Amino acid sequence: MVVKSFKLRSGAEIPSIGLGTWALNGEEGYNAILYALKHGYKMLDAAYSYFNQDYVGKAIKESGVKREDIFIVDKLANSWHTAAEECLDITMKNLDCGYLDLWLMHWPSPLNHHGNDPKTPTLPDGSVDFEKNWTYVDTWKKMIEIQKNKPEIIKHIGVSNFSIEELENIINETGVIPEVNEVELHPSNNQQELYKYCQSKGILLVGYSPLGSSESTFFTNPELKEIAEKRGISIAQILLSWGIAQGWPVIPRSQNPARLSANLDLVDLTEDEIAKVTAIGNAHKRRFVLASWHTFSD
Template sequence: MTIPALTLPAAGDGTGVSIPLLGFGTWQLRGDAAYQAVRDALEAGYRHLDTATMYGNEAEVGRALRDSGVPRDEVFITTKLPPDRAGHERATIEASVRDLGVDAVDLWLIHWPPTRGRSVAVWRQFLAVREAGLARSVGVSNYDAAELDELIAATGEKPALNQIRFGPALWDAGVVAVHRERGIVLEGYSPFKTTNLHDPVLTRIADAHGVDPARVVLRWHVQHEIVVIPKSQTPERISRNADLDGFLLTDAEMTAIDGLGDGPGRGRR
């Protein structure tokens, strides 16, 4: 498959980090199921894997990557720090890279804002970890505009990316603008859980292109240049979701899908 990529804002060494717009999510995948799903995803052509400390599957993700034979430098890896690990950032990322079996992750995210006003302190530690070379780029997840601005104002450093709950039913031009105005890449999770795949708008567009509605949703993200990380453990669905070549949504179709939105796309996972 041919999946376009975005360049994340410059990392500590001044070079950009390329992130594929389509990734493979691993939330709720554990043990052998996580291992096999990641193997299937890599076989299908995914080159972007998303995990997190709290998912409890970093070792399986790393083992699947090693066993796949796909070179490490061809795969973008994201993991995340849970809020209860605030104050233990360095130990957490060291455990993550050890479990993943890599020298560094490509992107490390604050999984959601820590409590008691500790967000800025955690962000400073993230910047230090990036400078130490354990994460090529750093960002956040489940942050709103005010929380993003707090980090930027305190440190002069913007998160490379913000991962939030997103999909056509949560389309909000204001949310997208918040990120574009700040030069922060937007990434959406749970694209199918947030969307009625039986909606007539999606089924009509899917029929017009000879694809299923799920792929319409993924193509919509990609054409909006919003990173998307679908999850499945069914080999056929994993492969089908990766098959986004061969069709493009028209401007009218993109606008129709935008019209499914009903408000801000902020959620927590």
């Protein structure tokens, strides 16, 4: 049976599959989130910088699902690193959900809070406008302080898009290990070195973009198609099942009710099937999520 949850280092449990809420905007996005909650999703992956927290909060409230039955993740925006507590206050007002199960630093990239754009401020030459005299280590220290002072609001803290070097830096500077590192994870970007490091530290990797992207070749790959057809399920279901079998929760995103339901119907892959999916990914290595404000070490 496919595992339904993973344990954080603290002993708390996080569902093995959640709904990514990026680009789920307006009434259509609200309806997708509401459908997901009403049909079995137990985790929502949200973020201040998605600019849709009000719709996420509305769906939570109107779903009829008990708050304690939903694992809610939200993220500190890049341009709010120096105003983390204020960002949290706005987030809690928008979501109106009482508390966050997990609060993440979205990227290790402090951008100018008073810049010319709320998401990606730039300098006159077009380059990214970073905060001066402030680092992601400072941000991590602030998040630790906030969580310590507001344990009833922030149950757990972690990071997103962190490399081994960046994790080492915040751990060495503070002695506090994040419980989660949410990163891009799929067969073409399986991040095994990072996974092994995180395992050694008790950090749970959580995989966003588990299906790659619209540019990936997964959905036209004949070997994946063969595995899916033998199982009588979709390639998406194979990819999600592979991620959970690898040892991490997965966060797919969809607005299509049929796909939302199918993404919850996963299977136990055999060792041979897991090996085949891994080999397919290794033969077509690629990272799909790139950011002007961050350069990945790989």
